[in-house]
Amino acid sequence: MLKGSEKLRAFLWCNGDIPTSEMINSLGDLTPLFGVDGGTKKAESYGFLVEETLGDLDSIKEYESKSEMNKLNDDSCSDLTKTILELSKRGYTVFDILGIDGGSPGHILGIWGTMVESPLQLEIRLHHNNATSYRITPKNNEFQINLEKNQLFSVYALTGCEKISVKGAQWELDNDLLNLSTRGLHNRANGGILSIKGDGIIALIIEH
Secondary structure (H helix, E strand, C coil), rough: CCCCCCCCCEEEEEECCCCCHHHHHHCCCCEEEEEEHHHHHHHHHHHCCCCCECCCCCCCCCCCCCCEEEECCCCCCCCHHHHHHHHHHCCEEEEEECCCCCCCCHHHHHHHHHHHHHCCCCCEEEEECEEEEEEECHHHCEEEECCCCCCCCEEEEEEEEEEEEEEEEECEEEEEEEECCCCCEEEECEEEEEEEEEECCEEEEECC
């Protein structure tokens, strides 16, 4: 367990398309690494050490992994949500998730469902091959990130926002109403600090 104000961080590898080497390398040391069901097989195929595999294990039951197996039987939510909930009970509060691209439309939408149903105090980032998605909640207070001028990004209200503000962009919002729509698609950063706050759950997608 980390001391003081440091946050406990976990890397989760899901059972989607295998990420590119460039994306994996950009994340640095993937420790500790947890496999979400069949994601363990893909992580180990890259030579990574997976500490534990979590989920219903239906995608990995015929595979001999070196990791510890932890079957989570709750059928009311996805393996990814179950894994986040289990690890949050152990004190993890920051989740970097890879292997989430590709798969069926249902699985892809399920990833965003996890962003909505996970506890608000958790920091969650999705690492795509060509973008990074940040979850912003009312528990984040005012989210800030430094972006280059003209950096492309999109903002989506995953749940309805009565008030959302976006500052430091070509198209800004000031305590506006925003629901899930295309209104926040393809904005550009002014350069410097981009700040976002709202009273709902927001996805910020920064293109690489």
